[in-house]
Structure formats: structure tokens, C-alpha cells
Amino acid sequence: MSDVILSVDNLAVSFRSDNGMVRAVRGVSFDLKRGETVAIVGESGSGKSVTIKSIMGILTKNAVIDSGTITYDGMDLLKLSEKEYHHIRGAKIGLIFQDPLSALNPLMKIGHQITEALRLNGPISKEEARQRAVELMDSVGIPDAQRRFDQYPFQFSGGMRQRVVIAIALARDPEILICDEPTTALDVTVQAKILDLIGEIKAKRNLSIIFITHDLGVVASIADRINVMYAGKIVETGTTEEIFFDPRHPYTQALLASMPDLETSEKLASIPGVPPNMIYPPKGDAFAARNPNALKIDFEREPPFFKISDTHYAATWTLHPYAPKIEMPGVLKERIERMRRNHA
Amino acid sequence: MQYFYFWRNIIVDGDWGVSVKIEPSVPVFQVLRNRIPVTMALNIASLLVSIPLGIITGTLAALKKSKLPDHVLSLMVVLFISVPSFVFASLLQYFAAGQFGWFPVVFQNTTDMAVKISSMVLPVLALALHPIASICRYLRGELIETLSSEFMLLARTKGLSHYKAIVCHAFRNSMVPMANVVIPMFTHIMGGSLVVEKIFSIPGVGGIMTNAVSVNDHSLTMAALIFYSAISLFTILLVDISYGIIDPRVRLGGKKNG
Numbered sequence: 001m002s003d004v005i006l007s008v009d010n011l012a013v014s015f016r017s018d019n020g021m022v023r024a025v026r027g028v029s030f031d032l033k034r035g036e037t038v039a040i041v042g043e044s045g046s047g048k049s050v051t052i053k054s055i056m057g058i059l060t061k062n063a064v065i066d067s068g069t070i071t072y073d074g075m076d077l078l079k080l081s082e083k084e085y086h087h088i089r090g091a092k093i094g095l096i097f098q099d100p101l102s103a104l105n106p107l108m109k110i111g112h113q114i115t116e117a118l119r120l121n122g123p124i125s126k127e128e129a130r131q132r133a134v135e136l137m138d139s140v141g142i143p144d145a146q147r148r149f150d151q152y153p154f155q156f157s158g159g160m161r162q163r164v165v166i167a168i169a170l171a172r173d174p175e176i177l178i179c180d181e182p183t184t185a186l187d188v189t190v191q192a193k194i195l196d197l198i199g200e201i202k203a204k205r206n207l208s209i210i211f212i213t214h215d216l217g218v219v220a221s222i223a224d225r226i227n228v229m230y231a232g233k234i235v236e237t238g239t240t241e242e243i244f245f246d247p248r249h250p251y252t253q254a255l256l257a258s259m260p261d262l263e264t265s266e267k268l269a270s271i272p273g274v275p276p277n278m279i280y281p282p283k284g285d286a287f288a289a290r291n292p293n294a295l296k297i298d299f300e301r302e303p304p305f306f307k308i309s310d311t312h313y314a315a316t317w318t319l320h321p322y323a324p325k326i327e328m329p330g331v332l333k334e335r336i337e338r339m340r341r342n343h344a
Numbered sequence: 345m346q347y348f349y350f351w352r353n354i355i356v357d358g359d360w361g362v363s364v365k366i367e368p369s370v371p372v373f374q375v376l377r378n379r380i381p382v383t384m385a386l387n388i389a390s391l392l393v394s395i396p397l398g399i400i401t402g403t404l405a406a407l408k409k410s411k412l413p414d415h416v417l418s419l420m421v422v423l424f425i426s427v428p429s430f431v432f433a434s435l436l437q438y439f440a441a442g443q444f445g446w447f448p449v450v451f452q453n454t455t456d457m458a459v460k461i462s463s464m465v466l467p468v469l470a471l472a473l474h475p476i477a478s479i480c481r482y483l484r485g486e487l488i489e490t491l492s493s494e495f496m497l498l499a500r501t502k503g504l505s506h507y508k509a510i511v512c513h514a515f516r517n518s519m520v521p522m523a524n525v526v527i528p529m530f531t532h533i534m535g536g537s538l539v540v541e542k543i544f545s546i547p548g549v550g551g552i553m554t555n556a557v558s559v560n561d562h563s564l565t566m567a568a569l570i571f572y573s574a575i576s577l578f579t580i581l582l583v584d585i586s587y588g589i590i591d592p593r594v595r596l597g598g599k600k601n602g
């Protein structure tokens with residue numbers, strides 16, 4: 001497939017820590033196609049940020065890349081020198097952070113933080129840089145950009161700061177935009193606006209997007225494909241419809257069941273237990289310990305990916321031909337029915 | 345009643361009285377007048393020497409965190425901060441001046457500038473060790489914190505080189521609160537200078553004050569103390585003002601979003 005722009009293959013990353021190696025990412029593979037939005041969904045600590053930090057080449061010094069390749073434009077990004085990475089970071093792949101409150105330098109004017117990125121494209125005059133930065137601020141919906149150019153981050157609200165971060169990420173016109181939980185730190189109303197903005201710039205600039213979140217509700221409207229990640233592995237991958245209407249992995253099902261929505265009156269089904277300690281990753285299916293219907297084999301052998309359709313795969317023993325049929329919980333069935341109806 | 349007239353004279357006439365023991369009948373201000381420039385020169389020189397050295401060592405320690413240079417510097421910081429300056433003054437005097445003869449043993453008040461300056465090297469150094477160590481320790485902590493902050497990550501994902509991100513973001517941000525560390529240090533240097541001036545026989549305010557105290561020359565002691573108090577108050581004022589000038593969050597705080 002030639003329209004794959006970025007391909008992560010069997011990526012495994014560990015961190016040295018005082019208590020041993022933390023196996024943060026354990027063999028993640030996914031492709032990003034040109035013009036598409038791929039979401040990575042999983043709860044806190046599942047290794048989402050580590051995956052994208054590997055792509056950006058900004059892992060901390062205690063990180064060890066155990067295996068894998070990240071192919072972009074015929075290069076393996078994991079093999080690039082720091083110097084070669086300067087042509088990739090910002091210029092080809094932009095990143096939007098989880099927490100816009102701390103992502104901006106508190107003591108530097110907003111405008112300067114944007115022009116600093118613009119100037120990396122090549123020498124431009126001060127006036128031109130200002131002009132371009134103001135246009136950029138306008139295009140991400142910052143009102144009164146001329147005046148705000150000279151302000152400091154503390155004079156901006158969280159939503160406005162996230163717009164600044166987006167402007168900085170777009171300054172060098174990258175092909176790929178990675179959004180690491182860009183709305184988690186924001187109010188719900190602001191969240192919706194930022195999501196709209198991301199959708200808008202994607203269409204305008206023909207971007208390919210990797211969208212990280214722990215909230216399935218957020219990705220429903222924005223993603224073409226969803227990878228569900230648990231304990232450092234992708235456990236299910238499929239199109240947005242397949243994941244929402246036909247979830248197969250018990251973890252995906254649990255995520256869907258625990259998603260708040262306006263129409264259910266029952267109590268939210270929270271996922272019991274806590275994620276595993278990644279210094280001692282579990283042997284079989286990592287989710288088995290929290291899955292009330294886990295099979296014996298789930299604790300012993302790691303499930304391979306079972307194919308459901310050309311685009312839909314899930315790593316769970318329940319898809320094995322010999323596995324006993326386990327009914328989906330009624331609440332979840334109803335909810336999926338309702339989503340289907342609303343969707344149609 | 346005597347005491348009342350004493351204060352009245354000070355306040356109304358600016359009459360600080362006369363020295364009674366050290367230079368009998370000379371007005372105390374005249375006794376101090378020639379000494380203030382010497383003390384100020386010594387202390388300001390120490391401060392000026394310590395700033396670049398503190399910055400260089402602090403940056404080195406932060407960038408080489410948990411490596412050999414950091415450990416060596418940390419050890420020196422502890423030593424320089426905990427041992428008072430007069431101990432270093434005596435040691436330097438004994439070894440660098442006495443044993444090796446690199447510098448004059450005591451202050452040389454001659455018109456030969458080279459000799460005069462070389463006789464100031466050891467006292468300046470003795471006084472600078474503590475401030476060098478505090479700047480180093482402060483900058484190391486501050487830099488390490490900024491280096492691991494999110495905005496450093498953003499600076500790098502923009503595409504800035506590691507070096508540029510450190511200089512334009514981490515270093516710049518760590519330098520901002522620097523004035524608030526350096527200015528109060530001046531008072532500390534002045535304190536050390538009380539004794540160091542005496543060790544090197546420097547004709548400054550510190551030396552004369554220690555003499556005045558030991559021979560009960562009260563009016564001279566008072567005048568010297570007033571001088572020191574004025575300097576400390578002035579530095580505190582400077583710190584408060586500099587906060588406002590340097591940090592935009594304080595400077596613009598009043599008119600948020602305005």
C-alpha cells in the first residue's frame with residue numbers, strides 16, 4: 001500500500017527504573033494512511049504517550065527501544081541521528097500536547113513562540129514573521145491576534161493556549177499531526193471547539209492525524225480507524241463503526257460500557273481492578289485479571305490477532321473457534337443498538 | 345538626656361558625633377568617608393567575579409547531572425557554602441600568599457595599580473567562594489527543573505535543536521529569577537567582609553568597625569552599623585523592584601487580559 005504515510009511496526013519500549021525495567025510499550029504496530037485520522041484509545045498508563053514520543057524522537061534518556069521500526073518516507077525514524085531528526089520534528093510531524101497550560105514557555109511572548117517555529121523554515125524578516133504568525137493565530141481562531149501576539153501565556157485561557165500550541169504545531173506545515181489527548185485538560189464546551197478546529201484544519205491542510213485519547217466518546221466523531229491499547233499492546237483495531245458497533249475484545253467492550261452518555265439511566269459500568277504493573281507484565285491476555293469472563297487460557301498464553309474483517313482484528317481468545325460463546329452484557333447490547341439507530 | 349541630644353543632633357543636624365578612641369575628635373563620617381569606597385570596591389568586585397563563575401559551574405552541573413562534573417561541583421558547593429569566608433581568607437593568605445608568594449600577604453595601598461589589584465585578589469576570592477556556590481546550586485536546581493518541563497518538549501518538537509532549546513528556553517527562563525538570588529547575596533558578602541578586611545588589613549568600613557567594637561568607640565560603631573543597615577535595606581528594595589521589572593507575570597499581573 002503506497003498511501004501509507006507512517007508505519008509503526010512491532011515497537012517495544014522499556015524504561016530503566018529503580019525497581020526494574022518498565023515495559024511501557026510491548027510490540028505495537030499500526031499504519032497511518034494519507035489523509036486519515038487514526039485514534040489510539042486506552043486508559044492512563046497504557047503506553048500511548050510513549051508510543052508517540054518514540055515517533056517524535058523525544059523519549060527520555062532512561063528509555064530503551066527494545067525492538068521495532070517506525071517508517072516514514074522510506075526512513076526508519078528510530079535510526080535517525082538527532083541532527084537528521086530536525087528535518088522531521090515540526091517540519092514533517094507536528095505534535096499537540098496533553099496539557100496546554102504547561103506546554104508554553106511562561107516567560108516568552110506568545111508571538112515569539114510562534115515566530116521561533118516559523119523562522120526554522122528559512123530566514124524571514126521580523127515584520128514578515130509577525131505577519132505570518134498573526135495570520136496563523138487567526139486561522140486557529142484566536143480573536144484579536146494582532147494584540148495578543150505581544151501577550152504572555154498567563155494572559156490566555158486553557159482553550160486559547162491550546163490554540164496557540166496548535167498554531168505552533170502548524171507553523172512549519174507538517175504532513176502529520178499527532179494530538180496527544182489535546183482536550184483532556186479542557187472544559188467540555190472548549191473540548192468540542194478544539195475538536196472542531198482540528199477537524200477543520202485537517203480538511204484545509206490535508207493532514208494525516210494520529211489522535212490519542214482515553215475517551216472513546218471523543219474519537220467517535222473524528223476518527224476513521226481506532227486502535228484500542230491496553231498494557232502496552234494494541235488489543236483491537238478496526239474502523240470506527242467496527243469498534244463502536246461490533247467490539248470484540250473484552251476490554252473494548254468494557255470501555256464502551258463505561259462510556260457516559262445522556263440516554264442511559266443505569267449506573268455506569270466501571271471496569272473493575274487496576275491496570276497491571278508494567279515492571280511485571282502479565283503472561284497471557286493482560287486484561288484477563290479484570291475480565292470476569294476470562295478463560296483459563298487467557299492467563300497462560302498470549303492471544304494472537306484474530307481476523308474479523310479485512311480491517312477489523314482483535315487479540316482475544318474468545319474469537320478462537322473452540323472458545324465458548326460469551327454473551328455481551330445486555331446494557332452494552334442496548335447501547336450499541338441505540339448508537340446504530342442514531343447513526344443511521 | 346545626653347541620649348536625647350545625641351539623637352536630636354543626628355536627626356536635626358546630621359551630626360553623627362566624633363570618634364572617641366580610634367581617631368579621637370574626628371567626626372565619624374570623616375573616618376568612614378575614605379573607607380566606604382574601599383569596602384564597596386571589594387564587595388562589588390567579589391559579586392561581579394562570582395556571577396559568571398556561578399553561572400558557568402551551575403550550567404555545567406545541570407547539563408552533566410548525576411555525572412562526574414556534577415558530583416565534584418556538588419561537593420565543592422557544600423564546602424563553600426558551609427565554611428565561612430574568613431576560614432578561606434586565612435587559608436588563602438597562608439598558602440597562596442605566605443607559602444607560595446603568588447600574591448601580597450596584605451593589602452598594598454600604593455599608587456601602583458598592578459600591585460594594588462594583585463593584593464585584592466585573595467580577599468575578593470575568599471569573599472566570592474560562597475556566592476559562587478550559591479549561584480551554582482541555585483542555577484543547577486532551576487535549570488534541571490526547566491529542562492524537564494513540558495515547554496522544553498514543545499520547543500524541541502517545534503524543531504529547535506537541543507542546544508538552541510536549552511539556550512533560548514531553559515537557560516533564559518532560569519536566568520530570570522537570578523537577580524533575586526544575586527542581590528540579597530550582596531548583604532552576605534558584606535558580612536563576610538567585616539572579618540576578611542581585617543585579615544588582609546584592608547582599610548575599609550568592616551575593619552574599622554571590628555576595631556571600634558573592640559575598643560568601645562560607640563559613635564563610630566553606630567555610624568558603621570547605619571552604613572550596613574542602609575545597604576541591606578537598599579538591596580531588599582532592589583529585589584522587590586526587580587521582581588516587578590523582570591517577571592511579566594508580576595509586571596502585567598494588574599491588567600490581566602487587559
Ligand SMILES: Nc1ncnc2c1ncn2[C@@H]1O[C@H](COP(=O)(O)OP(=O)(O)OP(=O)(O)O)[C@@H](O)[C@H]1O
Nearest residue numbers: 015022024043044045046047048049050060214278
Ligand atoms: N520517563 C519514564 N520513566 C519511567 N517510566 C515511564 C516514563 N514515561 C512513561 N513511563 C511509564 O510508561 C507507562 C506508559 O506511560 P504513558 O505516558 O505512555 O501512558 P499514557 O497511555 O500516555 O497515559 P495517560 O493517559 O496518563 O497520558 C506508564 O506505566 C509510565 O509509568
Ligand SMILES: [Mg+2]
Nearest residue numbers: 048049098180
Ligand atoms: Mg499520555
